[in-house]
Amino acid sequence: MNLPKIDPRELRQVLGAFVTGVTVITTIDTAGLSHGLTANSFSSVSLDPPLVLWSQALTAYSHPVFRDAERFAVNILADDQIDVSNRFATAGADKFSLTRVRVGRGDVPLIEGCSAYLECRRVVGYPAGDHMIFIGEVECIERTGRRPLAFGSGKYLIAQPHDFGMLSADQASSNRSRLQAVRLATHAAVELSAQLDETIGLAVWGNHGPTVVHWELSKQPVSLNLRVGAVLPMLGSATGLAFAAWLSAAETSAFVAADLALAGGATSPSAVHDSESLETALTGIRASGLATLTTVSNFSDRSADSVNAISAPVFDRCGRILLAMTALGESDKLDISPEGRVARALKTCATQLTRSIGSR
Ligand SMILES: Cc1cc2nc3c(=O)[nH]c(=O)nc-3n(C[C@H](O)[C@H](O)[C@H](O)COP(=O)(O)O)c2cc1C
Structure with missing residues (x-):
């Protein structure tokens, strides 16, 4: 033969x-x-x-x-x-x-x-x-x-333990699950960024609001000034909107109020300017499973006028948002439509992470 x-x-x-x-x-x-x-x-x-x-x-x-x-x-x-x-x-x-x-x-x-x-x-x-x-x-x-x-x-x-199996109940209920989730999500962000050639950010809910813990840069990121540790605006970022949509109002109200007071400023999304429009926006985000936003670019190293972002939540086993996973790109390049390629891949990745962390 x-x-x-x-x-x-x-x-x-x-x-x-x-x-x-x-x-x-x-x-x-x-x-x-x-x-x-x-x-x-x-x-x-x-x-x-x-x-x-x-x-x-x-x-x-x-x-x-x-x-x-x-x-x-x-x-x-x-x-x-x-x-x-x-x-x-x-x-x-x-x-x-x-x-x-x-x-x-x-x-x-x-x-x-x-x-x-x-x-x-x-x-x-x-x-x-x-x-x-x-x-x-x-x-x-x-x-x-x-x-x-x-x-x-x-x-x-780099050889690291692969924890994409289910965590034990003990691990999942402790703060370890958050650390573990960041580690898992960092690996996933590397793959997602390579798959989509888009910049992927990871944020957790910190003392001062939505806090970036990792950036995985695409080949041509929207900016090289993306900082780990940056606290993102609650209403002026897709990440912030994701936390606003899935955390309790008690946890977010102070940050939301501060942002609403700034409504109309350069980074505020035009659709959200009072509590009523915010509630409509958050209901839409919860229904679609994604927060999207186009904001004015304030990155000094890029000429792009506006930036698109789309964010998906990762939940712990109690259904509490642990992480927001966000794709960020120039608005004429990054498609943030809910049925688009990036939205679908981001959602799949976030869902897989939620499963790995042991969501019920
Ligand atoms: C990650 C890696 C793995 C390699 N594995 C082998 C191997 O298994 N056998 C081999 O003959 N060459 C292998 N090479 C190539 C040799 O290291 C390379 O040809 C080297 O120049 C041979 O040395 P020499 O020509 O001075 O004897 C590998 C190279 C890299 C970077």
Whole structure:
């Protein structure tokens, strides 16, 4: 049977979907010179006996050395060692003069500051296509507790616990759920921003009102002056309107009153100028599940006259708004219509977060 030819670029991308750690494999040659290269082909093979493998391109400058070497060490990089990874991924470079190392078994260099180490004796090298697979018996291991660097889809990643399962009732009912929600929402904002190429903000209800805890900037954000910690206007921001719609009046009344007193100012939404128009606006927001607003831009670094924002609530398991997740963009570019692409994606993301946090 004639199989369709695999497109090497597509193959590379498919393989990139398998997220790995990053290692630098080191060894020493017969003249006592150190060699090493960045490799993510590392994998465990057997626990008893302890065996690991990695594979090396036959074209690698250091291949003849590894092919003949008796020993190699696997240095599992920590997440602050991207510079080390890049250095050891540069063909034939002088990799060791800038690298802090210590000497391991058989004088093989070990890179300081890694997450873990496996010192191996080479058991066998199998030719496999354009690579050679090396299997090593592990003779010595060490763990430092540093968080490992991760790699996927051609990018360095940060490895963090994935908590997108349901939280326990205890966790959900405590303040931990709020911290957890911010952490989950931050991850979700990274993905949503990449998916939509829009700037995504996260805000919580703070002592002084709606408070930004995270911005995930799009490639061309409406401003580079978006601040974490900024307190947003209650009625002059989609985020503020989301909190006004879903928090109790007792919690928001002081902030709402202060904003209503400013009604007619540059940042006030024209539709909301008294308590009656506010109530109509909030009823509409609750019905659609989204707060939207077009305001005058007051970002000094952008020429855009007005800014569009659309905000969706994330609730805790008691149905209380925990977070507002908001897309922000220039008004001629960001579609904030309730059935639009951004509205739908934002709502889906906020609903998924609400579910993860354990809403009833
Ligand atoms: C994240 C990452 C993972 C890599 N994994 C491997 C690998 O598993 N095997 C390999 O031969 N090259 C791998 N490379 C490429 C080598 O590090 C690169 O070709 C290096 O220049 C080889 O060094 P040398 O030519 O000086 O021997 C990887 C590069 C990066 C950035």
